[in-house]
Amino acid sequence: MSEQNTPDVEIAAGAIEPNGDIALPVHHPRRTDFDPRAAKRAERQVSIMFGLSAILTVAFVVAYVMIPTDATFPVPFFGTWSASNTALGVTFGLAAFFIGAGIMQWAKKLMNDKEVVAMRHSLASPEDSREEAIAEFQEGLDDSGFATRRILRRSLLGAVALFPIPLIVILRDLGPLPGDKLFITSWVPGMRIVLDVTGAPIRPADIPVGGIVSAMPAVLPAIQKAEGNLNARAKDVVLLVRMNPDEIRSQQGGTDDEPWDYEGVLCFSKICTHVGCPIALYEQRTHHLLCPCHQSTFDLADSGNVIFGPAARELPQLPIKLDDEGYLVARDSFQQPVGPSFWERG
């Protein structure tokens, strides 16, 4: 790997196509190359940067010890900042930066800036090396008998092909089989609909016309406590909306005797049928419900049908009625799975 400032002339001569000039551009000396004072100045600049870095590192330690984590300071237009985080970040960041900037200045001003040339060599091995390697390989192959002893080869390949199976089988206990879990929720006939924050039961009069309320089955807190996770919450949550009964154009079910709404109060799953985000943006005037994740829009006055966006299916409606005490309860469970589609859903 020879390095030289005057490249091979043969290459230039051998070029048939006009492929540019082979000689390197003229080297322009820098000021620091011929003016010792400029070089001295550059040296000073570099050492000052290194010195600044050292000071900032010490400042970091001081800031770490002195500034409590809850100290803040106001920054015009940017609100209140954490004093500790800012001091630590600025000192440590600049300490690193000045080391880098110093080295850069050193490299640019004081290290040799004359370009050098090295020749490349074809990456391919010479032909005889290739032949030798193949011969070696062939010899090894013959020694092993891998090519000729067919039964050994096949049984080995078979065994090795099966070998990873335990590694996959052992993943089985990562989780239970789905079963019917995606088809069911905690909603059963007669289940009280309660506010999702306080757990208080809801009377129709609590919801004004045009209002929307986040709710859950009364049993949810108990289930959550028993299961120790949020699985039930991810399926069971619903929205109650109230509109003028005349504005309801259609519902997902119900008869005149057993309507799915209660005097304009409708109950829908809160989980988007696209990929499962909770839906929260309700436009009172149009009865449109918009998912903040991917903007699927459902018309709650029209069976919760999709009117825009990537969701394919309507928002499942929960049939509701009043119980003896005048609180809203589920008339029945959900009549279709809630949440995103899945293969077995049908």
Place this chain on the structure above:
Amino acid sequence: MSVMNKLGHQAEFLDDRLTVANWGKRNLRKVFPDHWTFMFGEMALYSFIIVLLSGIYLTLWFKPSMTEVVYNGSYTPLNGIEMSEAYKSTLDISFDVRGGLLMRQVHHWGAMLFIASMTIHMMRVFFTGAFRKPREINWTIGVLLLTMGFVEGFAGYSLPDDLLSGTGLRIAEGIMLSIPVVGTYVSFFAFGGEFPGDEFISRLYGIHILLIPGIILGLITAHMLIVWYQKHTQYPGKGRTNDNVVGYPFMPVYMAKAGGFFFIVFGITVFLSGVATINPIWAYGPYVPDQITAGSQPDWYMGWLEGALRAMPNWETTLWGHTISWNVLIPGAVVLGVIINLMLIYPWLEAKVTGDKKEHHLLDRPRNAPTRTALGVMSLTFYMMLLIGGGNDIIGSQFNLSINAITWAIRIGIFILPPISFVITKRICLSLQRSDRDKLLHGRETGSIMRLPEGAFVEVHAPLSDNEKAVILSKNDITPLPWPEKVDANGVKDPNFKKDHRWARLSHWFFSDNVPKPTAAELAEAEAHIRHSAAEGAPVIAHREQLEPEGGVLHDPSAVEADKEPITK
């Protein structure tokens, strides 16, 4: 035996055991070409190191557990709220561990920088053709690194179990469910049952801090070794050929520049983390599957996939009691898979239509590979459309536009704008080629107008500098693959005719409108003409560099005279 100095004695210990002298004599002064665009790959490497280091600190305090606890800590707005231990420990890192918030922010800023610099680095490699033989393997490794970067980034911002990251996981679960046949099982096995379960954060943690970083580290090591072994590509210029490498020696110049640059990237990342908040998880609150905020956005590098999810029409098929959710499957899995595969095969595809098996170490100027450049710009347009679509709600609310209108614009634009950008880019490239050819043959336009003795006005053209010439002449003229003959001279039918014909057609599509660079004869003639004109004081002025000693073709005093003559308008 040469005289051993002090360093030699120390090196002896190593060399006796590891033969380091052999390596050192070949590599310590290895030549590295220099160009500012080579910085992005370095940036990716350094930001990965930064993320690795800051990540180690975070593991000391972070508790990857979904066990529900009640928070009572320094961040009073969340006191009394139930949350997972993962979220609580992230709050503790942010508010109680001194420098903890800094490390978290360094980790997040570093991750963003890692993926951003990989993306730009990959664009540089693509547009300059650095992926060509012999570097196809390194391109492949690069594509895998970018993909791993996406996965690792997503896993990372999902770990704190805040409202935003939980929403992201819910979407990921929805995508899993959309996989035909096995989707439901994949989801149940991943989450240990139904979503969200109580296992996922701890599982993801192992993947995030061990599995994927391990893979990335391995791939980066291979990437670096190959770069080192194959020697870096270089941009064309005077004195640079496909057979040499022009630059600065590894020790000390490149070592200093690379080492110094590490500290600069480190410094900027830490400084940014000190003054710019990123991912303020305390403001989002803990994850609860029934809560959400408007304007939910993933990290930027996931934005285009989010955009695909948003723009996709709501197609779903139900067949024999089974559901296929095209609306989720296509944007969530198919788009990414197809694009990664296209990126993986591109170097081989281009090599096939180019029909050359040469090594390429001199980088292409994007204009000299118009079809490639146009394909690249087309892909970027596609990417940008999806990225814009991923922010349709933000754009809608900021600019008071209808979300539906924006979404429709994306749905239509994604099919129309990429081809348009392809055509425009290709035309620009070809025009630049023509202008290059012109410059070689007639010199550079100076903007100076000169009046000839007979009264005519002409524009003064200046000859190019040697470096400009070398850059333009670096162009690699490619002849499209020959059209195959259906029947050869002996009347034998070519069994591969159809296949070869297809490849030839693709090759012609790629290369047939190339503007060839001047031949040596044309160039010599043009040069003679320019010299001649210059000698007569006609419209040619010397380029500044041309007047410098060793530099010039043109050394005519009349040229200097001509320099003073022109009437400038």
